[in-house]
């Protein structure tokens with residue numbers, strides 16, 4: 001999916017909600033455990049219940065990788081089940097020397113068919129560029145993350161500003177808003193004005209609403225640009241809104257509340 005199609009989808013659905021499929025075998029309802037593929041059964045029910053309310057699904061690969069081959073099979077069934085009209089994110093936080101990054105890009109864009117993959121930029125230009133050479137695909141580079149540890153490096157002084165500002169400025173010069181987005185935590189709303197000065201046109205993937213306490217209102221008011229420019233992720237707050245037979249209904253209600261609030265900001 002390209003940027004124009006994503007913007008149109010957001011306008012049509014009055015939503016910039018990304019639902020995170022952080023599917024945890026310890027948390028899915030007990031009655032699904034007898035299913036041949038419990039993770040996929042859970043994801044399928046969530047997707048069926050929410051697909052008209054969101055514009056993206058984010059699969060955090062850690063939850064699948066830890067299950068070995070069965071987890072990768074659940075991931076594959078899930079990505080194949082998500083409608084092609086919805087934007088997909090492999091939250092894998094990859095990045096390595098160039099030839100290795102090229103295989104990470106091929107894995108997520110071609111083998112699995114994701115629209116985007118999250119990329120850790122610490123290894124520099126040659127580690128990020130292999131994710132940029134695919135049409136209608138996006139590298140989503142970690143900018144200012146939602147966790148407390150973001151203060152350890154990202155918020156440290158570097159030259160005239162802070163390290164994360166240098167990361168945003170430098171990475172933005174390697175790509176364009178058509179092939180790159182940035183991760184900015186919802187818990188970092190106070191920094192969003194500074195971020196928008198550096199990357200006014202890029203989409204921001206914003207995790208941290210819900211379980212991590214970030215404010216949808218703050219991030220929407222401070223982070224939106226002319227093309228909306230935001231994908232706000234909620235994982236646990238949506239997919240674990242309930243944990244019994246009606247978990248999918250509960251997930252829909254949680255997603256609907258977020259979408260309804262988003263509609264007021266558009």
Ligand SMILES: O=c1ccn([C@@H]2O[C@H](COP(=O)(O)O)[C@@H](O)[C@H]2O)c(=O)[nH]1
Pocket residue numbers: 020022060091144145146147183184185207208209210211212233234235236237
């Ligand atoms: O800075 C970051 C980068 C990624 N994440 C990921 O987003 C979701 C958030 O889950 P919630 O349950 O909505 O808190 C999860 O997959 C994280 O690994 C992040 O939180 N912050």
